[in-house]
Amino acid sequence: MENGVYSENCITDFPPITYPTQVSLITGTYTGDFRKEPSHGIPLLNWMDRDVAPPILREYASKNLQIYKINEEMGNNCRTILEMVGDGNKASIAQFINRGSDYIFPERKTKLTMFYLFLKYFPSVKRRMIRSNSVIAQKLIEVFEKPKKFFDNSEAPIASSIWFMSSDLLMHKYGYDSYLYKLNLLHIDKVIGVLIENLERLGYLNETAIAITSDHGNYKANKIGNLNNFFKKNSLTNYHPLKNLRGNMDLAYYASVGFFYFKGINNSNIKNSWTRPTLKELENYGSKRINILEKLFKINGSHLMYYRDETNIYNKGTIHLKRKIKDTGKIITGKIEYEGIGKEYKTRYISEDNNTDIFNFTNDTMASRLLDNKFHSTQEWLEATYHLDYTMHPDLIPRHLKNPRSADIILCNDETIKFGIHHGKQKSNNLYDHDIGLRKCMAVPLIIGGSLEIPKKEIPYCKITDIVPTLLKLLGKRPHESVMGESLL
Ligand SMILES: [Zn+2]
Numbered sequence: 001m002e003n004g005v006y007s008e009n010c011i012t013d014f015p016p017i018t019y020p021t022q023v024s025l026i027t028g029t030y031t032g033d034f035r036k037e038p039s040h041g042i043p044l045l046n047w048m049d050r051d052v053a054p055p056i057l058r059e060y061a062s063k064n065l066q067i068y069k070i071n072e073e074m075g076n077n078c079r080t081i082l083e084m085v086g087d088g089n090k091a092s093i094a095q096f097i098n099r100g101s102d103y104i105f106p107e108r109k110t111k112l113t114m115f116y117l118f119l120k121y122f123p124s125v126k127r128r129m130i131r132s133n134s135v136i137a138q139k140l141i142e143v144f145e146k147p148k149k150f151f152d153n154s155e156a157p158i159a160s161s162i163w164f165m166s167s168d169l170l171m172h173k174y175g176y177d178s179y180l181y182k183l184n185l186l187h188i189d190k191v192i193g194v195l196i197e198n199l200e201r202l203g204y205l206n207e208t209a210i211a212i213t214s215d216h217g218n219y220k221a222n223k224i225g226n227l228n229n230f231f232k233k234n235s236l237t238n239y240h241p242l243k244n245l246r247g248n249m250d251l252a253y254y255a256s257v258g259f260f261y262f263k264g265i266n267n268s269n270i271k272n273s274w275t276r277p278t279l280k281e282l283e284n285y286g287s288k289r290i291n292i293l294e295k296l297f298k299i300n301g302s303h304l305m306y307y308r309d310e311t312n313i314y315n316k317g318t319i320h321l322k323r324k325i326k327d328t329g330k331i332i333t334g335k336i337e338y339e340g341i342g343k344e345y346k347t348r349y350i351s352e353d354n355n356t357d358i359f360n361f362t363n364d365t366m367a368s369r370l371l372d373n374k375f376h377s378t379q380e381w382l383e384a385t386y387h388l389d390y391t392m393h394p395d396l397i398p399r400h401l402k403n404p405r406s407a408d409i410i411l412c413n414d415e416t417i418k419f420g421i422h423h424g425k426q427k428s429n430n431l432y433d434h435d436i437g438l439r440k441c442m443a444v445p446l447i448i449g450g451s452l453e454i455p456k457k458e459i460p461y462c463k464i465t466d467i468v469p470t471l472l473k474l475l476g477k478r479p480h481e482s483v484m485g486e487s488l489l
Contacts, residue, residue, distance in 0.1 A: 004209075004449030005470070005488055007459040009386045014396035015257055016216035016434050016441045018168065019045045019060055019070065021464065025215060026097050026161065027078040028468030028483035032402045033314035034075035037341040038482035039399070041075035043406040046253040046422055048261045051404065053273035054245050057252070057423050058405075060096075071099045079480040081159060081468045086477055088158030089151040091143045094136050095163040103150040103157075105139045129166045129180075130187055136162050137191035141198045156204060158475075164188045167214075172430045176218045196450075206451055209474045211467050214444040216434040221256060221418040224429055225300050234295060235288045238424025239263070245272055247424075248286055252407060254421040255433040256301070256414075259407035262292065276408060278310055296409065297324050297331070301417035304358065306410040308401045315341050319398050321358040326414075334358040338398040339375065342481065346375035349394035359390035370394075378463070378484065386461035391442045412436060448488070459488055 013024040013031075020031050023042045032039025049056040060067045074080075074097070082090040083100030092098035093105045140162055148154040167188065170181045192212065199205040231237065239247030239261075250261040262285065264277035277285070282292045296302060303326065309318040321334040332353040340346055351357035351371060361367035366384045370376050376384075381395040400406055415436060420428030434441045446462060448454060448470060465485030472479050473487040 001447045001449060003452070003456060004447065004454045005457055005459060006445070006447045006449075007462050007488075008445055009443050009461040010213060010446035010464060010466075011382060011386055011391050011461065012214075012216050012442055012444055012464045014393065014400055014437060014442075015044065016437070017045050017253075018215055020400075021215040022163075023070070023074060023097055025213065025464050025467060026080050026095075027074065028081065028465045028479060028485045029078045030396070030399045030465065030484055031406075032341075032399050033404065034077055035404070036077075036314045037402075038077050038484070039075075039403075040078040040482075041073050041403065041405065042070060043400055043403040044253055044259060047259070047405045047407075048239070048250045048252055048274075049405060050261070050274040050276065053270045054241060055239065055250075055274045057239070057241060057250065059422060061422075067096045070096055074099070078482045081471060082161065084468070084472060084477060084480050084483075085159040085475060089147060089153070089155050091140065091150065091157045091160040093139050093143075093160065093162040094165065095161050098161070101161075103143065105136075129170065129184055132166050133164055133184070133187050133191045134194075136164060137195045141195060144199065144202055144204060156202075159471075164191075171218055171434075172428070172432050175220065175432045177220075199450075208450045209448055209454055209471060210450040211471055212445075212447045212449075213464070213467060215464075217441045217444055218432060218434045219256075219415045219436060219438060219440055221431045221433065222416045224431065225417045225419050226426065227251075227254075227299065227419060227421065230299060234290050235286045239274075240424070251421050251424050253423075253435075254419045255428070255435040256412070256418045257435045257437075258296075258299070258302075258409075258411040258413075258419070258421075260292075260296070260409040260411065261407050262409075279307075282307075282408070292409065293322075294331075296411050297322075299411065299413075301413035302411050303414055304410075304412035306397055306401065306412075307408060312402075314402055315339060317398070317402070319401055323358045325356075332356060332358065336394050336398055337375075338402075343484070345399075345484075346377055347381070347394050347398055348373065348375045359385075359388075359393055361385065361388065361390075364388060379486070382461060382463055386443070387439070389439050390437045391439060392463070393437055455489065462488055 013021045020042045023040050027040050031043050034041035046059045080099045090101045091103045092101035098104050143150050144156050147156050170184050174180045236249050237247045239250045248263045252259045262277045264275035266275050285292045303324045305322040316339050319336040323332050334351045337348045370384050378395050381392045385391050469479045469485050469487045
């Protein structure tokens with residue numbers, strides 16, 4: 001850190017969940033309408049694909065290897081850093097997002113998934129976690145030491161990506177404040193030291209840049225909630241592809257941010273197809289004729305709601321915002337408008353309340369300046385909100401909702417309660433999570449060190465998508481047109 005570039009305020013993506021954040025990190029772009037604009041196609045860890053009939057439920061952390069679809073589902077309007085660095089050997093160690101790599105560890109798909117599940121479901125033994133970190137670093141050292149064993153020539157890799165997944169798994173299970181979690185971070189630091197020592201011994205360190213970051217931070221909820229009564233009372237049933245395709249909604253993912261998909265009234269004659277509901281349908285939904293846009297605020301702890309306007313297209317549209325004020329229960333409204341794509345993309349954030357606003361930017365001198373009824377760029381939002389909760393939300397929320405795979409309604413809780421729901425099923429009972437837009441989940445550290453060519457400087461704030469263009473610049477390469485970040489050098 002002291003010999004390179006570093007920042008304590010590298011702002012990750014929304015939602016700050018492993019996917020999409022890692023895809024944004026590795027491609028240097030954000031999600032969006034991946035069919036039509038520079039962006040990647042991964043909105044969430046779990047999502048529903050309504051483009052096919054019957055709809056498909058995606059769950060990247062499932063045991064049936066769905067994670068392997070991620071490289072294809074990112075789409076063709078983005079590139080991984082390994083695809084952008086050009087000719088040369090490229091290695092990907094324990095990282096599922098590995099398009100463009102010549103060597104992938106573990107070699108067989110099932111092995112990587114087994115490795116992941118092994119850690120996830122049996123992380124109780126300290127030795128096991130230590131071993132997983134060591135295996136990852138040792139494998140990369142071996143790739144440098146004996147390239148001929150892994151590639152079809154004897155050149156060392158020009159770019160490699162590695163993922164230490166142990167920290168996330170231990171954080172969920174034992175907490176970020178646990179002894180085991182802290183011990184594991186120290187151990188990751190130690191194996192990075194071993195990696196650096198070996199790169200030096202092999203003579204590669206002087207021409208190497210090493211970027212170290214995290215995909216998200218974390219928080220702790222007070223309790224786990226249950227929504228069974230809420231669903232029953234409102235005649236909402238979760239879609240089930242194996243049980244006669246029943247259900248009128250899909251609650252794809254809900255820790256403290258709920259991603260709700262609803263079944264619109266279908267006028268097409270394609271059997272079992274789902275359409276996106278109109279706002280009118282959502283206001284008068286199901287057999288009980290409930291107003292979803294109000295009713296969801298009855299869920300314990302919920303206070304923010306985001307949904308798209310029906311007229312939205314990929315390069316122009318409006319996102320509707322609501323906030324329930326905790327003490328009074330009063331609902332205030334606002335909106336985000338977006339226009340343009342790629343580097344021309346800008347957003348305007350409007351409060352429809354005179355005293356306050358949805359993300360509470362009004363009280364901050366820097367952020368309140370952007371509530372000026374004008375369109376602002378990604379960089380402007382970063383500069384004005386990196387130090388706040390709901391960091392960059394006026395920029396990131398529309399990007400997320402432009403992806404046709406994202407939900408109809410996003411419901412955000414305060415940090416008091418979480419639900420642990422995956423496609424309607426209560427799955428997780430861990431109080432530790434990271435999906436809400438609070439600063440402690442969105443701001444992560446970034447270190448780029450290694451070669452002495454890297455300037456020494458502290459960057460006050462940056463974004464997760466800046467890493468790819470910075471590394472490419474050090475290599476003398478130009479980023480693909482889809483890259484939304486900027487070089488930090
Ligand atoms: Zn996690």
